[in-house]
Amino acid sequence: MIQEFKDFIAKGNVMDMAVGIIIGAAFTAIVTSLVGDLINPIIALFTGGIDFSGWFYTLDGSEHASLAAAQEAGAAVFAIGNFIMAVINFLIIAFVVFILVKMVNRIKEAAEKPDDVAPEVDTGPSELDVLLEIRDALKKG
Known part of the structure; x- marks a missing residue:
């Protein structure tokens, strides 16, 4: 059971999740401040401070x-x-x-x-074109 727990912790998903939670908490504080300190006062101005x-x-x-x-x-x-x-x-x-x-x-x-976007470069005939030319030459000769 301890080995399973170590394997679980060692996977990258756990670290990704931990980073996501930490960033999410910081982001929540930023958004809460944005709403409470900047947007709500503007709304209060238009609604008469209701x-x-x-x-x-x-x-x-x-x-x-x-x-x-x-x-x-x-x-x-x-x-x-x-x-x-x-x-x-x-x-x-x-x-x-x-x-x-x-x-x-x-x-x-x-x-x-x-x-x-890289411009198309004409590199000459394709393999298919060359093979078709060889086939046609063999048919004639």
Whole structure:
């Protein structure tokens, strides 16, 4: 069993996965900052600073000044606003990731394309042409 574990760890896929997870965590921080620090303020400017996170409903019908106060009091809370904000943030993040992936794919395609297509060089008759000439010469002679 230990040998199987060593074989598993020694495979390149594990290292690739580890690198992917580390890069993904760093990428998540970048995208979260982009959305929270740059995009959300622009959206708040256009929507008049609407913050849905304050929308909540207590299931027992009790009144509380804020969502935090209701949660601190131990009330069963249906936090509609937090859900709406999570969906909005997801859509924004998904769009930003889509744009980033699209840009990376364009860069990758540009790197894979050869800059100059080599012109065709006439190297003379092909093997087939030579063989056909030999056949025709043998038929005549």
